[in-house]
Amino acid sequence: MKKIILYSLLGISTLLGACDKFLNENPTDFVAPANYYRNEKEVLSALSGVYDVLGKSAMYGRYLFFEMDMSDEGFFALSSNTQDIALYNYDIGDTKLLNTWTALYEGINRANMLLENIDKADMPNATREVYRGEALFLRAYYYFVLTSNWGRVPLRLQATKSPSEVDMKPGTLTEIYTQIVSDMELAADKVADVTSYPHAGRVSKSAVWGVLARVNLKMAGAPLRDKSRYTHAKKWAGKVIDLGYHRLNTDYTQVFKNHAQKAYDTRESIWEVEFAYISGAQYEEGSVGSINGIGTSNTVIGYSYGAQKIMKSYYDLFKTGDERRDWNINDYYYEAAPSTNRILYTGSSATIYYNRCAAKWRREYEKTGVKSTNTTVINFPLLRYADVLLMYAEADNMLPGNRSSESDEYVNQVRRRAYGKLRAGAVNVNEADLPAGLDEIDFQIALQSERSMELGFEGQRRLDLIRWGIFVPTMKGLIAYKSSANASYQYGFRTAENITERDTLYAIPRDEMVVNKLMKQNAGW
Known part of the structure; x- marks a missing residue:
């Protein structure tokens, strides 16, 4: 938070200009605000620095979809590790904990600096307001990630002017969420329509509306439990649906192949974190498909650690015919290089179940001239249309009165796609639908499972379980499955065995506690 790094943006000269990646190439030295923000180019460069935080490890x-989203879907597949944030066994000096906290406040500080200086620039006012909206939304989004993971945090709404500006008491949850909602609602009126861009890397109205639905669902759940927010969640999800532009890709697997192939389908994948090479040189890569993915040392396919294995209970969640199961969870592995042959798993032993990986993103589909061992250019989805449909249904179901027929239809659309019923020529289209007439409780239970099957390993499951108030018992329930794993995989249940109520929030990092004398540590730490 002591400085802002400004980057030059490649290939973008106008608001609606096409770009493969809304990131930047080379960092420059610190530029004082008095000498910057003079024109649109410099403002856009600063804005790209606000976005840049999204792609950091x-x-x-890596962390927000891997170590910091360990849930009932999978486990940390590094058997030699006994202490890690992914195992819910760490101390407040954990470097991953600090790095994520620091990255989020870095993004906030960059946004604050841009917002404080954007009016100085000589640029068209309409364009200025679009950029202002993006910066407002990103600041709010970073605060949403912070409070979802840490609870009460300092609410810094001005750029840091001096290294001595360290003491700041945490805001109340009401203060923090009020600011998040205010910023996002203001941004919704400013940012461009989703059809303005040929890619999913920039914030659009659809992205803001969809994330506002997510924010309001969180506010309706733990810890605020403000039930009035279900109305707002339904409203914002409804705006995405009513736009009439978005629709589900007919093939579930293609959604994730697109992330690897840079094939943008903004009707389904509304907002993504983008990773890329430029001209064969390393640009900015992530770990999507290399830390998770189908584990292999086959460098022709693309090396993957396969470091997130799946729980048998997650495998068992899927019913026969659900195509998501064998995509989220691989049903094959690879021969050694240079072969690219696949070998199907057979049988049903415990080893076969627990040896499978979180396989949603597969490097065999990655389109790039060079495949690194540790990193990939596969994009990561922050908001998909399927999530919007499920959020609408959940909010509507939790409101007083009878659930609308649209909510059942929206869940069934997601299910039909899962069973191949949206493809041309599909027959018995309704056979995958939920049973008719489910009451509020049974519908919610079905929807909770549906979110896991549809959105598994996308950084949402742990946060969903927490807002539903069932995180700890759900995780503890995994222990009953331990006997289903052979001895070599029973280490995978350390996460469930370590869980306590304190793990609904992460510890405030030691560095923050040492420097900020007004900060309060979370309960249990």
């Missing part, structure tokens, strides 16, 4: 380059 401490963010969606």
Whole structure:
């Protein structure tokens, strides 16, 4: 938070100009605000620095979908590790904990600096307002990630002017969420329509509306439990749906192949963190498909650690015919290089179940001239249309009165795609639908499972379980499955065995506690 790094943006000269990646190439030295923000080019460069935080390893380059989203879907497949944030066994000096906290506040500080200086620039006012909206939304989004993971945090709404500006008491949850909602709602009126861009790397109205639905669902759940927010969640999800532009890709697997192939389908994948090479040189890569993915040392396919294995209970969640199961969870592995042959798993032993990986992103589909061992250019989704449909249904179901027929239809659309019923020529289209007439409780239970099957390993499951108030019992329930794993995989249940109530929030990093004398540590630490 002591400085802002400004980057030059490649290939973008106008607001609606096409770009493969809304990131930047080379960092420059610190530029004082008095000498910057003079024109549109410099403002856009600064804005790209606000976006840049999303792709850091401490963010969606790795931690937020891997170590910091360990849930009932999978486990940390490094058997030699006994202490890690992914095992819910760490101390407040954990470097991953600090790195994510620092990255989020870095993004906030960059946004604050841009917002404080954007009016100085000589540029068209309409364009200025679009950029202002993006910066407002990103600041709010970074605060949403912070409070979702840490609870009460300092609410810094001005750029840091001096290294001595360190003491700041945490805001109340009401203060923090009020600011998040205010910023996002203001941004919704300013940012461009989703059809303005040929890619999913920039914030659009659809992205803001969809994330506002997510924010309001969180506010309706733990810890605020403000039930009035379900109305707002339904409203914002409804705006995405009513736009009439978005629709589900007919093939579930293609959604994730697109992330690897840079094939943008903004009707389904509304907002993504983008990773890329430029001209064969390393640009900015993430770990999508290399830390998770189908584990292999086959460098022709693309090396993957396969470091997130799946729980048998997650495998068992899927019913026969659900095509998501064998995509989220691989049903094959690879021969050694130079072969690219696949070998199907057979049988049903415990080893076969627990040896499978979180396989949603597969490097065999990655389109790039060079495949690194540790990193990939596969994009990561922050918001998909399927999530919007499920959020609408959940919010509507939780409101007083009878659930609308649209909510059942929206869940069934997601299910039909899962069973191949949206493809041309599909027959018995309704056979995958939920049973008719489910009451509020049974519908919610079905929807909770549906979110896991549809959105598994996308950084949402742990946060969903927490807002539903069932995180700890759900995780503890995994222990009953331990006997289903052979001895070599029973280490995978360490996460469930370590869980306590304190793990609904992460510890405030030691560095923050040492420097900020007004900060309060979370309960249990």
